[in-house]
Amino acid sequence: MNTEKKLAVFTAFAAMVFLIALFAPYLTPYDPDAQDLSQALMAPCQEHMMGTDRFGRDMLSRVIMGTRSSVFSVLALVGAVAASGTAIGVYCGYFGGKADTVVMRFADICLAFPGMVFAIAIAGVMGGGITNAVLALAVISWPKYARLARGQVLSMQNSTYIQAAQMSGSGPWKVILRHILPNILGAIFVTAVLDIGTMMMEIAGLSFLGLGAMPPTAEWGSMMSNGRSMIQTSPWVILAPGCAIFITVMIFNLLGDTIRDYLDPRRKLQSE
């Protein structure tokens, strides 16, 4: 399969996940939060394709609803971090000076913390909730984008086309918006898409530890955490959300890899 075809296929998959998240309330066969203790912990059967949890809630409905919190929170996280990190990085790279030194030192300090350790501490301090989990991960992830953007800006600042634009009277913001940003967005975009999978696993991990989504919200990480004690008797309580994370992460990873290959300039040279 060539890269274009792959790109189309994986984009379609990712779009499907997004649509499931968007229309989740209309797709669930049952109310994801409706408890029915007479039907608790039913094995997968015709009525409940993924079984039920210990409160008798339909797993399939909860997994579908869970797509919503997972996908939306990860997109918000990656989008916010990529945008703010890039803005900071471009500003620091282009204008330099004291702001650059201060901000980049701060970024170094943020990077000196092992990722999840800092996130666990922040989420722990701020208390649970998926917003706090996203915030905690945002604090540790922006420096990556800031560094990437800054490096790109520095490397192109001395190129003739930037100098030409500056000499012909373009102000700094025009140079940044018209000439610098379009050139670095590709690299930022690839990094962002490749980050979606990892971030999704980290958000789910925080939820699993009880630092993310709070029950009764249907979220994959917390669903698995709640099902832990029932692993011996009713493994589907864990397998259903686990496979959902796995498949979604895989789709985004495949998409990221393909986009990277697609935008790689060497690819065009090879095919010629």
Next chain:
Amino acid sequence: MRRYAGKRLLHLVPIILGITFLSFILIHSVSGDAVDAIYENAGAEVPEEVKARRRAELGLDRPLLIQYADWLGGLVRGDMGVSYISGNDIFDTFISKLPNTVCLTVSSILFTVLLSIPLGILSAVRQNRFTDYLIRFLSFIGNSMPGFFVSLLLILIFSVRMGWFSAMGNDGWKSIILPTLTLSIAMASKYTRQVRAAVLEELNKDYVLGAKARGVKDSVILYKSVLKAGMLTIITLLALSIGSLLGGTAIVESIFMWDGVGRLAVDAVTMRDYPMIQAYVVWMALIYMTVNLVSDILCQILDPRIRLEGG
């Protein structure tokens, strides 16, 4: 060499100050009033004067920077206060759990190296053949599975179905196997890809072609030259991954009831034991930093090219 190490150490000073200050502020801003927290479970209402006296005793009425300096001094002496919950000394508790986490980290890294280097080389040498596709497929799967899912799957397969290990709790030396496997599967998937890329890049260099033309055996080229050159990338990456490993152990430790600092931290978070969380963040950051420093210096020693550039 010595000059480089010295320079690196000097650069670390502001970062260490930053790390500790950030951790201090982070916890200080929420725990805000440790006194309130201490008396929270006292049962009866504690009068304000008693609280104020206790605050003065603990030095919480002084300016923030003084408190930070004081706390930093304590950190250096290994005095980080006592746990809000158990009343035990934080530093002693932390140090007593650290060996377990180090043990788990080291065994995971060893297993990762044992797994990913041969697989990565094999994958590179057999590029675009069945073995390569299979290895890449497996590593892709391992890469897309969150650690907690892997650990639960391992428990499901090896403890529940096969009954080889007791799912949780102490099982002697056997209890380290499943957590190690969990951590290594994720890491090895990543490293196999990177070892493969590093080896492929070296294999495409001119000196390899030159050596081939002179009739040097493929295996000699691979083991004598290519591996040596590829090793550096791998060391740097491994050092960087210690960070994610240290964080990852938190989840895995609490699933497998492994008595290390990760589980300590997760418990501290659930019980809002702020000084304990603080100790965890600071020490993990310091350990991570030290490991990175050592790996950079190691790369210097191993690679004459960097040595020359660095002066």
